[in-house]
Amino acid sequence: MRRGQRAAGAPVRQFTNCRILRGGTLLREDLWVRGGRILDPEKLFFEERRMADEQRDCGGCILAPGFIDVQMNGGFGVDFSKATKDVGSGIALVAQRILAHGVTSFCPTLVTSPPEIYHKVLPQIPVKSGGPHGAGVLGVHLEGPFISREKRGAHPEAYLRSFEDNAFHDVLATYGALDNVRIVTLAPELNRSHEVIQALTAQGICVSLGHSVADLGTAEVAVQNGATFITHLFNAMLPFHHRDPGIVGLLTSDQLPPGHCIFYGMIADGIHTNPAALRIAHRAHPQGLVLVTDAVPALGLGNGRHTLGQQEVEVNGLIACIAGTKTLCGSIAPMDVCIRHFLQATGCSVESALEAASLHPAQLLGLEKTKGSLDFGADADFVVLDDTLHVQATYISGELVWKAEEAGP
Amino acid sequence: MRLVILDNYDLASEWAAKYICNCIVKFKPGQDRYFSLGLPTGSTPLGCYKKLIEYYKSGNLSFKYVKTFNMDEYVGLPRNHPESYHSYMWNNFFKHVDIDPNNAHILDGNAEDLQAECDAFEQKIKEAGGIDLFVGGIGPDGHIAFNEPGSSLVSRTRLKTLAMDTILANAKYFDGDLSKVPTMALTVGVGTVMDAREVMILITGAHKAFALYKAIEEGINHMWTVSAFQQHPRTIFVCDEDATLELKVKTVKYFKASCFLIMIELMHVQVHNV
Numbered sequence: 001m002r003r004g005q006r007a008a009g010a011p012v013r014q015f016t017n018c019r020i021l022r023g024g025t026l027l028r029e030d031l032w033v034r035g036g037r038i039l040d041p042e043k044l045f046f047e048e049r050r051m052a053d054e055q056r057d058c059g060g061c062i063l064a065p066g067f068i069d070v071q072m073n074g075g076f077g078v079d080f081s082k083a084t085k086d087v088g089s090g091i092a093l094v095a096q097r098i099l100a101h102g103v104t105s106f107c108p109t110l111v112t113s114p115p116e117i118y119h120k121v122l123p124q125i126p127v128k129s130g131g132p133h134g135a136g137v138l139g140v141h142l143e144g145p146f147i148s149r150e151k152r153g154a155h156p157e158a159y160l161r162s163f164e165d166n167a168f169h170d171v172l173a174t175y176g177a178l179d180n181v182r183i184v185t186l187a188p189e190l191n192r193s194h195e196v197i198q199a200l201t202a203q204g205i206c207v208s209l210g211h212s213v214a215d216l217g218t219a220e221v222a223v224q225n226g227a228t229f230i231t232h233l234f235n236a237m238l239p240f241h242h243r244d245p246g247i248v249g250l251l252t253s254d255q256l257p258p259g260h261c262i263f264y265g266m267i268a269d270g271i272h273t274n275p276a277a278l279r280i281a282h283r284a285h286p287q288g289l290v291l292v293t294d295a296v297p298a299l300g301l302g303n304g305r306h307t308l309g310q311q312e313v314e315v316n317g318l319i320a321c322i323a324g325t326k327t328l329c330g331s332i333a334p335m336d337v338c339i340r341h342f343l344q345a346t347g348c349s350v351e352s353a354l355e356a357a358s359l360h361p362a363q364l365l366g367l368e369k370t371k372g373s374l375d376f377g378a379d380a381d382f383v384v385l386d387d388t389l390h391v392q393a394t395y396i397s398g399e400l401v402w403k404a405e406e407a408g409p
Numbered sequence: 410m411r412l413v414i415l416d417n418y419d420l421a422s423e424w425a426a427k428y429i430c431n432c433i434v435k436f437k438p439g440q441d442r443y444f445s446l447g448l449p450t451g452s453t454p455l456g457c458y459k460k461l462i463e464y465y466k467s468g469n470l471s472f473k474y475v476k477t478f479n480m481d482e483y484v485g486l487p488r489n490h491p492e493s494y495h496s497y498m499w500n501n502f503f504k505h506v507d508i509d510p511n512n513a514h515i516l517d518g519n520a521e522d523l524q525a526e527c528d529a530f531e532q533k534i535k536e537a538g539g540i541d542l543f544v545g546g547i548g549p550d551g552h553i554a555f556n557e558p559g560s561s562l563v564s565r566t567r568l569k570t571l572a573m574d575t576i577l578a579n580a581k582y583f584d585g586d587l588s589k590v591p592t593m594a595l596t597v598g599v600g601t602v603m604d605a606r607e608v609m610i611l612i613t614g615a616h617k618a619f620a621l622y623k624a625i626e627e628g629i630n631h632m633w634t635v636s637a638f639q640q641h642p643r644t645i646f647v648c649d650e651d652a653t654l655e656l657k658v659k660t661v662k663y664f665k666a667s668c669f670l671i672m673i674e675l676m677h678v679q680v681h682n683v
């Protein structure tokens with residue numbers, strides 16, 4: 001995926017006057033980059049006996065790994081689940097616009113759709129490196145159609161499916177080729193789910209539990225079979241009950257395979273999850289929390305009425321409702337807003353809040369060696385933030401890809 | 410010998426840093442004229458390094474035309490081990506200033522042929538025209554660099570086995586586990602440091618007081634190798650009050666009085682805003 005040059009001749013860039021997130025702490029260190037990767041300056045000094053070719057003063061800002069959004073249904077008027085004439089352009093538009101939110105990699109998400117849509121759309125969303133054109137595409141997140149009828153939420157009932165006949169073959173028949181797929185959300189109470197989970201995991205696809213009425217026992221078996229993620233915790237699942245905590249109970253389950261961390265997505269827009277619920281989850285299992293936007297096409301459209309497909313949507317600040325009603329129709333909080341809200345609601349450290357949007361999604365996808373951190377050798381995808389965690393600039397492979405407008409004179 | 414006594418560690422560090430800064434600035438280093446500086450490691454010079462970095466950052470001092478030669482390095486410790494002297498120098502000094510990596514010389518404790526590495530180091534010092542100012546520290550057993558008690562006072566850069574005192578003193582940097590502490594090191598010799606045109610020894614803390622006493626009030630003795638500098642034409646010992654605790658009141662009073670002369674000397678080379 002990475003085609004950056006690692007030639008020793010590539011210029012060395014030193015980002016100075018900053019605090020970098022490394023090893024779970026904000027360190028007062030310079031960030032060195034070469035050939036699109038984070039460089040070890042001590043090695044450069046003693047082995048290659050070289051200094052930086054260019055220094056950039058970061059004005060005392062925080063440098064965090066670029067944010068990774070593993071659940072985005074669309075944005076800026078684009079709906080990823082729609083088989084438009086040019087799916088690629090829609091992806092590209094969103095990929096470019098989310099750079100302003102500090103997102104450097106994402107998983108375009110398709111909601112429950114008929115097989116024709118998957119067959120048409122999936123091949124048009126290849127895995128792609130990020131750059132000045134936009135955030136990188138890590139693979140598609142398929143949310144549905146193998147989910148619970150009762151907990152389908154806004155997913156269209158007509159297209160829900162089960163795989164009880166042919167298990168994995170049903171999955172393949174529905175989706176078509178799985179080359180571009182990274183995450184699949186399914187309900188583990190569906191018959192033969194363990195076969196499907198095992199088969200998907202064997203293909204390197206992350207299986208997530210969501211839109212489900214599974215009890216804790218069923219959820220635990222699913223994790224033992226390979227599931228590693230929970231899709232938007234609390235939403236579209238049974239509520240926590242003290243005698244059967246359901247999927248939520250996975251956060252403190254003692255039945256998980258040893259050494260395995262269960263990750264869970266949370267929409268921290270201040271609307272879809274009560275801050276107290278956010279705090280309970282975070283305190284129970286801080287290492288597994290993954291911030292997601294679960295953004296819908298209304299993201300980024302600004303206040304007012306918008307027509308999105310068959311829907312009329314009214315946007316007011318961070319709230320998107322079906323026009324003329326108070327019915328929420330999806331999240332429209334950008335990732336950096338979610339991070340700030342998460343920080344404020346949980347009172348966690350800045351480092352924790354940043355890791356929830358970078359390191360944890362990278363770990364979920366097994367990419368932590370190259371993404372989600374500023375360790376030596378990792379891809380130089382990072383965000384420059386001020387002390388209030390507002391994005392000042394975004395870098396991919398060490399190149400500036402977005403910058404905040406300077407305040408006027 | 411000059412003995413400069415400051416009230417506390419911070420003032421001693423600042424004095425030493427100003428002295429080094431003034432030496433470099435007065436020398437007027439340039440493309441064909443490098444200033445050669447010998448450097449120590451350990452906890453004593455940390456304050457001094459911090460001040461030097463401050464002077465660089467405020468634009469008063471540049472290391473662009475300075476060559477540095479460190480005193481020693483452990484044998485067998487990976488270069489990027491957090492306790493190696495390469496790591497120490499990178500984290501506490503080199504990464505903060507504008508020194509050219511080609512001019513920062515540290516012995517390689519992982520060289521294939523350790524004695525050849527030592528000989529090459531001596532050769533590099535020779536090629537640099539000798540050392541203008543060698544800054545050093547003193548161990549509790551009176552050693553300079555790793556010239557442990559019993560080292561020849563005319564020794565050159567070589568491989569040394571570390572004394573038990575030193576290994577015990579270093580254990581705190583290796584999780585208190587004696588088995589993890591290196592037992593050998595490459596070190597400049599007493600003779601190597603004696604060759605420098607000027608020597609500055611930093612000594613702070615009560616735990617160094619006895620060693621300072623042995624070094625300057627007793628005779629020259631290979632059991633207290635720092636005592637060799639009694640025979641160097643230009644040596645300064647910079648210390649804090651605590652380090653003088655084992656000295657005679659007479660010695661301390663004498664040197665405190667003669668400090669004025671050094672201050673006047675320094676005033677001729679004022680560095681702006683320093």
